[in-house]
Amino acid sequence: MSLSSTPPAPVPPPLPPSVSLVVAVTTYRRNDWLAELLPQLVDQARAARADEEAGVGRARVVVVDNDPDAGAREVVEAVRAANADEPGAAGIGPHYAHEPVPGITAARNRALDEAADARLLVFIDDDELTRPGWLTSLVRAWRTHGCAAVTGPRHPLFEAEPSAWVRGSGVFDAVRAIDGAIMPSAATANLLLDMDVMRALSLRFDERYGLTGGEDSMLMRSLRKGGGIIRFAADAVLDERVPAARATRGWVLRRCLRSGSTWAQVRIETDADGSGSGMPLRLRYAAKGAVRAGRDGALAAIGTIRRDDDSRGRHEAACAGAVGMVMGAIGGRVQEYGRVSRLPWRRK
Numbered sequence: 001m002s003l004s005s006t007p008p009a010p011v012p013p014p015l016p017p018s019v020s021l022v023v024a025v026t027t028y029r030r031n032d033w034l035a036e037l038l039p040q041l042v043d044q045a046r047a048a049r050a051d052e053e054a055g056v057g058r059a060r061v062v063v064v065d066n067d068p069d070a071g072a073r074e075v076v077e078a079v080r081a082a083n084a085d086e087p088g089a090a091g092i093g094p095h096y097a098h099e100p101v102p103g104i105t106a107a108r109n110r111a112l113d114e115a116a117d118a119r120l121l122v123f124i125d126d127d128e129l130t131r132p133g134w135l136t137s138l139v140r141a142w143r144t145h146g147c148a149a150v151t152g153p154r155h156p157l158f159e160a161e162p163s164a165w166v167r168g169s170g171v172f173d174a175v176r177a178i179d180g181a182i183m184p185s186a187a188t189a190n191l192l193l194d195m196d197v198m199r200a201l202s203l204r205f206d207e208r209y210g211l212t213g214g215e216d217s218m219l220m221r222s223l224r225k226g227g228g229i230i231r232f233a234a235d236a237v238l239d240e241r242v243p244a245a246r247a248t249r250g251w252v253l254r255r256c257l258r259s260g261s262t263w264a265q266v267r268i269e270t271d272a273d274g275s276g277s278g279m280p281l282r283l284r285y286a287a288k289g290a291v292r293a294g295r296d297g298a299l300a301a302i303g304t305i306r307r308d309d310d311s312r313g314r315h316e317a318a319c320a321g322a323v324g325m326v327m328g329a330i331g332g333r334v335q336e337y338g339r340v341s342r343l344p345w346r347r348k
Helices: 030-052 073-085 104-114 136-147 163-169 196-200 217-226 249-271 277-306 309-329
Strands: 019-029 055-067 095-098 119-125 128-130 147-153 152-160 189-196 231-233 238-242
Touching: 019 030, 019 136, 019 152, 030 073, 030 128, 030 277, 055 104, 055 147, 073 095, 073 277, 104 119, 104 136, 104 217, 119 128, 119 196, 119 277, 128 136, 128 152, 136 147, 136 189, 136 231, 147 249, 163 309, 196 217, 217 231, 217 249, 249 277, 277 309
Parallel strands: 019 055, 019 119, 055 095, 147 231, 152 238
Antiparallel strands: 119 189, 128 238, 147 189
16 A cells, blocks of 8 residues: 555544653663753653643653663662652653663663553653753644644754765754644654554554664654654754764765665565565665666765765765665665675575
């Protein structure tokens, strides 16, 4: 079934005057950053509860720790103790949930479980910082549009000044859209979900993407196929830390390769006609990726000759994404650590 024939979304119950909300941050051994983020999330939850237009009643901040050693527990307990007596902070936490099963999918699904009795679930990553009004803006947008999901922009905070090549790649650019615009997809790094819609569609993060990434793309694709609408809240702004180790040509190319691979896989799996292999789609995306790789590879070469690092970065990143598309179309998977798994016909 194509997205052009998307059925109507399950109609959620009328919006109540007061809703319960969970803000979930998934983390893995970033305790220093987490210690800075959590007080901000407590303040965001307090502000949302105080905002009449948002209409948030019960609010909780939940940390899902994917560290098998439970390293974030002490950080969470310290922040909770420090905020226990703050006005309006009752019940907010933060609360701790340990998810030892490795992989981002397990952590995100644990967040869904922690929000089992909530109407709204908001995801944020542990490498982000909030701006004033972020959470309230997400909830207000949900109330305005009555949609299944809301996302907002994320702006990069570079640890060190990136090269012209890295900036030119566009990988760290914030998404831009008109406030209230319908979005084709959204990352879980800044995302509000209506859990009534999620439950009606029986949606969870796909465990097959636990080590490769792309689990959020798969979820959003499935949400849209179920008729869910994703809206953009321009004022729901986050800042994303970019360590110097990420702002490199090698890291960007690996990320683009992986993103291209999962982009193709998600579309093949969600658009296949049930024939099993989805071979027509595989051939189509492999051909499309090959054409794009050739085009952007040539443009990158021109940028190199002209010593135009901005153009070179843009087209080399696009070329890597196109190569990833070919890999994804023929069954290759790129894991977060840059390793490519064996293709299906070469596995023993």
